[in-house]
Amino acid sequence: MLKKVTGLLMAIVMVVVLAACGGGNDDKASSNSPSASSPASNSAEPSKEAPAEKVTLKIIHWINEPVNKYYEEFNKKFTERYPNITVDYQVVPSDATYDQLQQTRINANDTDLLALKSGFAPIPQEWAAGAQDPLWKQWIDTGLIADLSNEEFVKSYNPVDVQNSTTYNGKVYGINMGKVAFSGLYYNKKIFADNNLKVPTTWDEFKGVVDALKAKDVTPLGFAGKDIWPYNLAVQGLSASVIKDQGEFIKGLWTGSTKFTDANALEVLEKAQYLLQNSIDGVMGIDYASLPSLFASGKVAMIADGTWNAPTLKGLDPTLEFGYFPIPGSNDAAQNGSLAGKYDMSWMVLEKSKNKDAALKWLAMQSEPENYAAFAKASGFLPTQNVQVEDPFINEISPYLANFKLAWDQLFINRQNAGEHVSGSSVHAEFLSPAGPIKTPKELAELSQKEWDAAK
Amino acid sequence: MNRESRWLLSTRYLIVLAVLIIYLIPLFYLFNVSMKTQIEHLKSPVGLFEQFRFSNFSTAWKQGDFSKYIWNSLLYTVVSTLLSILLSLFAAFPIARRYVKFSNLIYLFFTMSLFLPNPLVPQFWLVNELGMYNEQWGYILLRTGGTGIAFLMFVGYIKSVSRELDEAAAIDGCGYLRYIFQILIPLVKPVMATGVMLTAIGVWNDIIGPTIYLSDNDYQPITRGLFAFYGQYLNNWPLLGCGIIIVAGPLIVLYVFIQRFLVSGALAGSVKI
Amino acid sequence: MALLMLPLLLYVIFAFGPSVATVFFSFTNATGLPGAEWHFVGFKNYDRLFNSSDQAERFRSIRNSLQFAFLVVLVQNVVGLFMALLVNRKLRADSFIRATYFLPVVLGVTVSGLVWRMMMNPLGGPLTELFKKLHLDTGFLSSYGASFEWVIFVQIWMYMGYSMTIFLAGLQSIPKDLYDAAYIDGTSRWQAFRHVTFPMIAPSTTVNLLLSIIGALQTFDIIYVLTNGGFNTRTLAFDIYRDAIANNTTADYGLASAGAMVLFLFVFAIALVSLVALRRREVDL
Incomplete structure (x- = not known):
């Protein structure tokens, strides 16, 4: 109590000081402020009480039902092995809610482990000078993330994957839990069979499938437009198959040798618009959480989603027969033949965590091969440990995974404060009619290029 | 005044009912x-x-963990509403x-809170x-203040209450606190009822505050629980519907009790800024 | 009297102080990253607000804020006054009717917002079904063209009853004999409204308008619940929240504070102008 009162008094003093600064006394303030009130210097104080026997390990994660269930089970086993550690495992929706939780928790040093939505991407490049650093890099650079390089459990993972997913400046700062592909479409096998349709391997074949479905009054496509990113997965699929070398293209955007208005970038937008034109009514109002039931209900023949959602689809209706194929953006079947994706979630330990030890124990136990295999099975991820997961769905798509490549949002490095038509990490085809206000791909491309050039 | 024609009366009813429907249908x-189902x-x-199917409610109650959240909401709402009203x-x-x-x-200083920059x-x-x-007392303290709408209403109302009582009390040697x-x-009962209602509504329904200031799942109020529940059970509308009704329930009960004071309270509040 | 210090203290620490400190933050490059260096950057944040590649969005936020405030204040109060006049006279079940109009205020933003999201859900929401039958646009909360208007609609739906109640209180304070005198003079219904009712409720009108203007400019929770800022529904107030907390880049305290200052200037200017205008009108009447 006393502590709180003193804290309160200190706050009053600080407010008075701040208020004085606000009054226009800027030079005075700048001379004493950096040390006095840098947001971190106090909040990062070591824990108030001496560490007791009992500790609570705080973990934040997002909603993904099969994975959440796995972790609830795993956490129980963990507590059995370490009875003094209670696990506080919190999940929130995977949209901006999670980003925000990450922000506030890191800011208040109020979690021990946190899940990053991907591996370390995009990798900062020399040619992209002045780009905004990705969050993970900012965190690492300010010393918030624990260095795991010397932990024994890192060795359980494939060295290549560790290198490509969570290594930065030669040090390992996280554990990546697996790869996912998301540049494909789920298709309803029953609807395809009823209409004598084959999985398309070229853009023309794809258009044939769409036309055939429409002729039978079946809505060809469904997207979770409300959240936008799920629709953008399909756009990334188009991009991965239309633009031969996305890395070169992005570098070119920075150096000026390529533009958003180039023929191949325009082609991506045109085809993205085609997808919108052939999707279910009200597509931009569908939440990501209701996409699986839309697909399972048979109202649409195909949806865009990542391979991570296969367990959810299976769980929703075990009799549902579905498959997955890469979006054939080009007319070259070979170019279309492989899926693009990313390293999915990675666990990171906070350096200033009050329970760093417990966090490391948790990660070590998670990394034990049988636990990891159970995770991979539950999540539908492509493993980053050398374990075999017998999963019919993964087996079926394995031919598409031979030349696994990184998708656009893992490669694209953005400029700071970019306008909304180039903001974030995706190609914003959702602005095209009928979903959005922009009539033609050309207009959108020109606007994007304009905003790109204007961004500093 | 009493000469409302039949035609006018029925138009009046018609419009009132039409608007009522927009409110009742959702x-x-x-x-x-x-x-x-x-x-x-x-x-x-x-x-x-x-x-x-009232059993839907108990299913939603269990799946949404509302029993945990509702205590938080009650705690935050009751404590900070009572404190706020007292301070006001x-x-x-x-x-x-x-x-x-x-x-x-001082009055001007307090009313400035209405349009000062977002802090x-x-x-x-x-x-x-x-x-x-991420402390419950911290969040309650944040939500407690003596300068909100209740304060404005009290000032307006007390101005209309005769001073003679004060003086009588002073002569009696009645202590300040006892007098209050x-x-x-x-x-000030009618204004107080309105003030309680409006303050309680504000705290109970606050969704941004808990998102920002409370991170522990165990500390979340019921609105936050509902929001997460909504994201999680988008497939299951009946459960969602139950969840929404559960959250709305307690305030509706409070409202039924306080409703009759509302207009007289609002009158006091609208005296002067 | 010492008891006055308690509310005063709380107010200074948690509301007034932070508000004033916003000025200070708006001239720094402080971020939500613990331990990051920060320093004064002059007007850079203000420059970033209006002179970046995303300036079109920033200006749209301002336009949205003004549109939101204008429409909400206008419609909510006109309809509120109109309904207050209608229910002020004897009606069957009038207390039930008044209570229902006020109910959304009690339900709050989360509940009201989620109910309307259900109503407007593209997969089987009743409003969607109805609009489909009528061949109207069913984009609702996910159309770049119309979603902001729908947000405004829900906001008005929520707070019309509030305005109505305040007007009702004003109406009930008008002495009945004023009307009797007017009717003996043979004035029409409209004239009675114009010359008796309207002047008498002028003080409630002032409070009502002022509070709703300020409130509307600062509203963002309804946007958070309905669209989370998507589909061109961001306002200045929402941007502050977004820059401060909810963006998927590091929280930008400097930028958010600069945004808060800009919003403050708008609120202050508009409130001041309205207050002067309303007070002058009260005197004139």
Whole structure:
């Protein structure tokens, strides 16, 4: 109590000081402020009480039902092995809610482990000078993330994957839990069979499938437009198959040798618009959480989603027969033949965590091969440990995974404060009619290029 | 005044009813959905429910963990509403009576809170510095204040209450606190009821505050629980409907009790800014 | 009187102080990253607000804020006054009717917002079904063209009853004999409204308008619940929240504070102008 009162008094003093600064006394303030009130210097104080026997390990994660269930089970086993550690495992929706939780928790040093939505991407490049650093890099650079390089459990993972997913400046700062592909479409096998349709391997074949479905009054496509990113997965699929070398293209955007208005970038937008034109009514109002039931209900023949959602689809209706194929953006079947994706979630330990030890124990136990295999099975991820997961769905798509490549949002490095038509990490085809206000791909491309050039 | 023609009367009824429908339909729809099974809802989303299924509520109650959240909400709402009302009264009385120096200035100072810049950033920083982040008492303290709408209403109302009582009390040697509790509070009851209602609504329904200042799942209020529940059970509308009704329930009960004071309270509040 | 210090203290620490400190933050490059260096950057944040590649969005936020405030204040109060006049006279079940109009205020933003999201859900929401039958646009909360208007609609739906109640209180304070005198003079219904009712409720009108203007400019929770800022529904107030907390880049305290200052200037200017205008009108009447 006393502590709180003193804290309160200190706050009053600080407010008075701040208020004085606000009054226009800027030079005075700048001379004493950096040390006095840098947001971190106090909040990062070591824990108030001496560490007791009992500790609570705080973990934040997002909603993904099969994975959440796995972790609830795993956490129980963990507590059995370490009875003094209670696990506080919190999940929130995977949209901006999670980003925000990450922000506030890191800011208040109020979690021990946190899940990053991907591996370390995009990798900062020399040619992209002045780009905004990705969050993970900012965190690492300010010393918030624990260095795991010397932990024994890192060795359980494939060295290549560790290198490509969570290594930065030669040090390992996280554990990546697996790869996912998301540049494909789920298709309803029953609807395809009823209409004598084959999985398309070229853009023309794809258009044939769409036309055939429409002729039978079946809505060809469904997207979770409300959240936008799920629709953008399909756009990334188009991009991965239309633009031969996305890395070169992005570098070119920075150096000026390529533009958003180039023929191949325009082609991506045109085809993205085609997808919108052939999707279910009200597509931009569908939440990501209701996409699986839309697909399972048979109202649409195909949806865009990542391979991570296969367990959810299976769980929703075990009799549902579905498959997955890469979006054939080009007319070259070979170019279309492989899926693009990313390293999915990675666990990171906070350096200033009050329970760093417990966090490391948790990660070590998670990394034990049988636990990891159970995770991979539950999540539908492509493993980053050398374990075999017998999963019919993964087996079926394995031919598409031979030349696994990184998708656009893992490669694209953005400029700071970019306008909304180039903001974030995706190609914003959702602005095209009928979903959005922009009539033609050309207009959108020109606007994007304009905003790109204007961004500093 | 009494010469309202039949035609005018029926138009009046017609408009009032038409608007009433815009208000009742969403609420009825909500109830309708909550009484269905999921399959019933999928088959005919806008059809009437077949039978009452109050068991949906207990399912939603369990799955949404509402029993945990509702205590938090009650704690935050009751404590900070009572404190806020008390503080408002403490602030309003001397200012309305001009028993303190610079009453007008202080009044102006308090009303400035209505349009001062959004204090979100420094507030968040301050909360972190004070160790109030993710603390229940911290959130309650943040939600407690004596300068909100209740304060304005009290000042307006107390100005209209005769001073003679004050003087009588002073002669009696009645203590300040005793005076406030024994004489003033019964006098300001209608405004107080309205103030309680409006303050409670604000705290109970606050969704941004808990998102920012409370991170522990165990500390979340019921609105936050509902929001997460909504994201998680988008497939299951009947459960969602139940969840929404559960959250709305307690305030509706409070509302039924306080409703009759509302207009007289609002009258006091609208006296003067 | 010492008891006055308690509310005063709380107010200074948690509301007034932070508000003033916003000025200070708006001239720094402080971020939500613990331990990051920060310093004064002059007007850079203000420059970033209006002179970046995303300036079109920033200006749209301002336009949205003004549109939101204008439409909400206008419609909510006109309809509120109109309904207050209608229910002020004897009606069957009038207390039930008044209570229902006020109910959304009690339900709050989360509940009201989620109910309307259900109503407007593209997969089987009743409003969607109805609009489909009428061949109207069913984009609702996910159309770049119309979603902001729908947000405004829900906001008005929520708070019309509030305005109505305040007007009702004003109406009930008008002495009945004023009307009797007017009717004996043979004035028409409209003239009675114009010359008796309207002047008498002028003080409630002032409070009502002022509070709703300020409130509307600062509203963002309804946007958070309905669209989370998507589909061109961001306002200045929402941007502050977004820059401060909810963006998927590091929280930008400087930028958010600069945004808060800009919003403050708007609120202050508009409130001041309205207050002067309303007070002058009260005197004139």
